[in-house]
Amino acid sequence: MRAVAGRLASKALVTGRALRWLLRPPSSALHLEWTALVDAQEDERHPASAELFELAIQAASRAKDVDLSTLARGRDDAGRLLNLWPGEHYRFLAAMVAIVQPLLVVEVGTSTGLGALAMASALGPAGRLVTFDIVPWRTLPDNLLCDADFVTIEQRLGDLSDDEVFASNADVLARADLVFVDGPKDGRFEPLLHRRLKETLQPGALVVYDDIRLLTMVELWRSIRDPKFDATSLGHWTGTGLVRFESPSR
Numbered sequence: 749m750r751a752v753a754g755r756l757a758s759k760a761l762v763t764g765r766a767l768r769w770l771l772r773p774p775s776s777a778l779h780l781e782w783t784a785l786v787d788a789q790e791d792e793r794h795p796a797s798a799e800l801f802e803l804a805i806q807a808a809s810r811a812k813d814v815d816l817s818t819l820a821r822g823r824d825d826a827g828r829l830l831n832l833w834p835g836e837h838y839r840f841l842a843a844m845v846a847i848v849q850p851l852l853v854v855e856v857g858t859s860t861g862l863g864a865l866a867m868a869s870a871l872g873p874a875g876r877l878v879t880f881d882i883v884p885w886r887t888l889p890d891n892l893l894c895d896a897d898f899v900t901i902e903q904r905l906g907d908l909s910d911d912e913v914f915a916s917n918a919d920v921l922a923r924a925d926l927v928f929v930d931g932p933k934d935g936r937f938e939p940l941l942h943r944r945l946k947e948t949l950q951p952g953a954l955v956v957y958d959d960i961r962l963l964t965m966v967e968l969w970r971s972i973r974d975p976k977f978d979a980t981s982l983g984h985w986t987g988t989g990l991v992r993f994e995s996p997s998r
C-alpha cells in the first residue's frame with residue numbers, strides 16, 4: 749500500500765514539474781508570475797485620473813535621481829532591490845512621498861522593511877509612517893529595519909481583514925494621506941481591505957496598490973471606480989496602481 753502511494757506521489761510530482769515546464773514561457777527570468785492582458789475600458793477613463801497621470805510622471809522624473817543605497821546597510825541583495833528601478837518600485841515610492849509630502853503614510857505589509865524605509869526616507873520632518881503586518885519585523889532573518897528607524901516608523905501587528913483589528917486601527921487609517929497596500933494578494937484580503945478603506949479613508953487620500961497585474965489582483969483593480977492610473981511601467985514589474993479615493997460612499 750505504502751509503495752503504491754509513493755509511486756502515485758512521485759508520478760504527481762513529475763507530472764506537476766512537466767506541466768510547469770510546458771506552461772513556462774520561454775524566458776530566463778528568475779521570478780515568473782502569471783498575469784492577464786485586459787483591454788482598456790471605461791473604468792480607466794475617470795476625468796480626474798489625469799491628475800494621477802501627472803503625479804506618476806513627476807514621480808518617475810524625480811525617481812531618476814533617487815539613490816537608496818544607504819538604506820541597504822551594506823547588504824548587496826537589499827541594495828540591488830532598492831535601486832533597481834524601473835522594475836522594482838522603491839525609488840518611485842520614495843519620489844512619490846517626496847512630492848506628496850504626506851504627514852501620515854500607512855503601509856499594509858511590512859515584511860523586511862524595504863518599502864517602509866524607502867518611503868520614510870522621503871518624509872518631511874513632521875511625517876510619520878505606520879506599517880502593518882501579522883509578523884513582527886524582528887523575527888524575519890533578512891529584515892533590514894533596526895530600532896533607530898522607529899522614531900518615524902511604527903509597526904502595528906494585526907490582520908486588517910479581521911473586523912476587530914480593523915476597527916481598533918481605523919483612527920490611524922482615517923488620518924492617512926497615503927496608503928501603500930502590499931499584503932498577501934491571496935484574492936481575499938485586498939478586496940476586503942479595499943471595501944473597508946472606502947468606508948474609512950479621508951476623501952483625497954492616495955492609495956498605491958502593489959502587484960495589480962497579478963491574477964489575484966486584476967479583478968480588484970478593474971473594479972475600482974475612483975480616479976486611478978496604472979503606473980506599472982514606472983513602478984513595480986508586478987504592477988503599480990495609483991488610486992485617488994473620492995468619498996466614502998462610492
Ligand SMILES: C[S@@+](CC[C@H](N)C(=O)[O-])C[C@H]1O[C@@H](n2cnc3c(N)ncnc32)[C@H](O)[C@@H]1O
Nearest residue numbers: 857858859862863880881882907908930931932
Ligand atoms: C510582499 S510582502 C510586503 C513587502 C514590503 N511592503 C516591502 O516593500 O518590502 C507582504 C507582507 O504582507 C504580510 N501580510 C500577510 N497577510 C497580512 C495581513 N492579513 N495583514 C497585514 N499584513 C499581512 C506578510 O506577512 C508579508 O510580510
